[in-house]
Amino acid sequence: MKTDVIIIGSGAAGMMCALQAGQRGRSVVLLDHSKKLAEKIRISGGGHCNFTNINASPANFISANPDFCRSALARYKPQDFIDLLNKQGISFHEKTLGQLFCDDQAEAVIVMLREACEAAGVKRTMSCEIGEIKQDPAVAGSHNKARFFVTTTRGDFESASLVIATGGLSIPNSGATPFGYHVAEQFGIPIIKLKPGLVPLTFAPDDWKPYADLTGVSFEAIVTLDKQSFREKVLVTHRGLSGPAILQISSYWQHGQVLHINLLPDCDMAVLLDEQKTSKKLLSNFLVQWFPKSFAEVWCAQLAITQKIELRPLNQYNDKQRKQIASALHDWQVTPSGTLGYNKAEVTCGGIDTRALSSKNMECLNTPGLYFIGEVVDVTGQLGGYNFQWAWASGYAAGQVV
Numbered sequence: 001m002k003t004d005v006i007i008i009g010s011g012a013a014g015m016m017c018a019l020q021a022g023q024r025g026r027s028v029v030l031l032d033h034s035k036k037l038a039e040k041i042r043i044s045g046g047g048h049c050n051f052t053n054i055n056a057s058p059a060n061f062i063s064a065n066p067d068f069c070r071s072a073l074a075r076y077k078p079q080d081f082i083d084l085l086n087k088q089g090i091s092f093h094e095k096t097l098g099q100l101f102c103d104d105q106a107e108a109v110i111v112m113l114r115e116a117c118e119a120a121g122v123k124r125t126m127s128c129e130i131g132e133i134k135q136d137p138a139v140a141g142s143h144n145k146a147r148f149f150v151t152t153t154r155g156d157f158e159s160a161s162l163v164i165a166t167g168g169l170s171i172p173n174s175g176a177t178p179f180g181y182h183v184a185e186q187f188g189i190p191i192i193k194l195k196p197g198l199v200p201l202t203f204a205p206d207d208w209k210p211y212a213d214l215t216g217v218s219f220e221a222i223v224t225l226d227k228q229s230f231r232e233k234v235l236v237t238h239r240g241l242s243g244p245a246i247l248q249i250s251s252y253w254q255h256g257q258v259l260h261i262n263l264l265p266d267c268d269m270a271v272l273l274d275e276q277k278t279s280k281k282l283l284s285n286f287l288v289q290w291f292p293k294s295f296a297e298v299w300c301a302q303l304a305i306t307q308k309i310e311l312r313p314l315n316q317y318n319d320k321q322r323k324q325i326a327s328a329l330h331d332w333q334v335t336p337s338g339t340l341g342y343n344k345a346e347v348t349c350g351g352i353d354t355r356a357l358s359s360k361n362m363e364c365l366n367t368p369g370l371y372f373i374g375e376v377v378d379v380t381g382q383l384g385g386y387n388f389q390w391a392w393a394s395g396y397a398a399g400q401v402v
Contacts, residue, residue, distance in 0.1 A: 002158045003027045003123075005402045006150055008130060008179070009165030011038050012391035013374025015113040017163055020399025022120025029157055030117070030124040031150070034175040037126065038110045040167070043174065044388070049106030051085075052078040052392070053385035055098035061390065062251055062380045064192045068354035069379045069390065072362070076396040078389060088112045097232075099384045129153040133162070133183060135367070148369065161369050161402035165395065168348025168375040169194065176342070180352070180376035187367050190353040192378040196345030197251035200242035201259075201336035210298050212238050217295045222262040223249045231265060236295070240336060248383050250339060251349055261332040263299075264290055269326035279314040283325065286314060303328055347387050351378040362398040371398045 005021050007014050010032040018030045036042070041049055053060070056078050058070045082100070085092060090112060091103040102108055117124065131151035148162040166180040181191055202208075217236040222229055223245040235243035249259060267290075276286065287296035300311045307328060309321055317325065339345070352372045356365055362377070364370040373394040381387035 001029065001155060003029045004159060005029070005161045005163065006031065006148065006157050006159040007163040007165055008032070008150070008183075009163075009167060009374070009376075010034075010124060010126070011040055011165060011167055011374065012113075012388055013167075013395040014163070014165030015117055016392050016395030017165060017371075017373055017399040017402070018122045019113065019116050019120055020396055021402050022117060022122045024400070026402065028117075028120075028122045029159070030122055031128045031130065031152060031154075031157070032124075032126050032175075033129050033177070033179075035127050036175070037114060037124075039174040040171065041110050041388075042106050043171075044106060045101050045385075047106055048101040048104075049109050050095075050099050050101050050385040050388065051092070051109055052081050052100050052389045053098045054078050054094070054100065056381075056386055056389045060382045060386045062197075062349060062382075063354060063378050064350075065354040065378070068357075068359045069393075071359040072393040072397040073389070076393040080396075081389070081392050084112065084116075085109075097384055125152070125154050127154075130179065133186065135187075161371065163371040163373060163398055163402060164376060165372075165374050166376055168351060169342045170196065170198075170345040170348045170375075172342060180372065184352050184372070187364065187370060189356045189364060189367070189372075192350040192353050194348055194350040196339050196342050196347075197349035197380050198247045198346035198383050199250045199339045199341070199344055200237060200240060201246055201250055201253065202240040202338045202340060203334070204337045205239075207337075208240060210302055211236055211295075214292075214294055214298060217292050218243055219263065219291055219295075220265070221245060222265045224260040224262070225249050225252050225257060228252050234261065239340070241334070244383055247346065251347070251380060251382070253336065255338070256335070258333050258335050261334065262330050263332050264329050269329045270323060273314065273317070273322040273326055276314040277322075281314055283311055283314060283317075299332075346383070347380050348375055349380045351376050351380075354378050360397065361401040362394055363401070371402060373398050 004026040005028045007030045010030050018028045022028045061069050090108045134149040136147040150157045164180045214236045215238045221234045222231045230245045230248040232244035284296045284300045304310050362371045374391045
């Protein structure tokens with residue numbers, strides 16, 4: 001089958017690219033090894049699809065080449081996708097920090113994109129295993145667009161443009177594979193080191209043993225690593241820490257780095273403890289107005305070990321000890337040992353080196369006609385709809401030219 005455009009991967013980025021190319025009158029074939037269309041859209045946002053963030057800007061994305069995302073994000077903004085939803089009568093709401101979710105199930109977004117693609121003449125082949133990808137050797141390496149040949153279990157395809165939209169390694173149950181990275185390697189395109197992003201952090205079992213029975217305890221805190229800080233909920237788990245603030249910082253964290261957690265961002269504990277100079281209340285009992293008693297007791301027990309400050313009534317601490325306690329509460333320092341990996345990660349950090357791509361249209365600079373879009377590229381959004389906005393924006397950018 002000869003066509004103008006082959007897109008491998010029918011997720012958010014792939015369908016957006018297919019839709020844009022089809023509406024330009026290009027003949028498009030969308031291939032995917034999965035039986036289910038856009039599974040990551042379906043399961044996102046607790047099933048309600050956190051489809052964008054109204055605050056999306058380049059500052060919300062991580063990349064070895066941080067300016068790369070600017071062009072695509074500027075040309076396809078959150079309001080552009082909102083307009084699509086409004087045309088289809090799909091209602092949505094804003095949660096915290098600019099995050100937009102569908103009122104109904106995420107299926108509404110999938111149906112909208114599927115029907116728009118069909119109306120644009122896009123042909124879709126699912127449960128389609130990709131075999132070999134070849135480039136016409138007669139034009140390989142030239143400035144003319146090559147012909148690409150793709151063999152699959154559902155037939156052979158030929159096109160002038162080939163778009164890789166196969167995502168990263170996160171959530172393998174959704175159908176994630178390393179396919180896109182293998183294609184990059186085939187064409188000599190460098191890859192920035194991969195790692196799980198937006199993922200719970202784990203601790204060495206012996207280090208975490210005191211907290212392991214506190215699973216489910218949560219509190220608002222500020223988590224800081226270098227110049228990055230996030231103020232959201234922190235959740236204690238059997239193996240470590242999770243919750244939005246931890247997921248956010250995990251994308252920046254490298255093995256061996258210490259996290260700094262302000263457990264009481266709305267208080268000045270130095271002042272409050274000074275006000276309790278005559279109190280006979282135990283420190284742990286004083287802290288229960290902010291934390292569950294179980295967490296307060298464990299934290300105080302660990303303070304005794306790490307800071308040599310025994311649990312005792314507040315009136316028995318001297319000025320230096322009160323300052324130490326306040327400092328420890330505002331700067332709880334913990335060193336994770338790892339993460340829960342791609343099974344629990346929402347995204348893949350790293351990917352196709354953006355220095356090998358055009359920031360305007362996502363085309364490979366040394367392989368005309370070959371494009372990479374979405375999560376497979378080394379552009380990773382923060383938590384809260386940013387990764388979908390990158391999918392829409394990068395898909396749109398490529399869809400305008402393929």
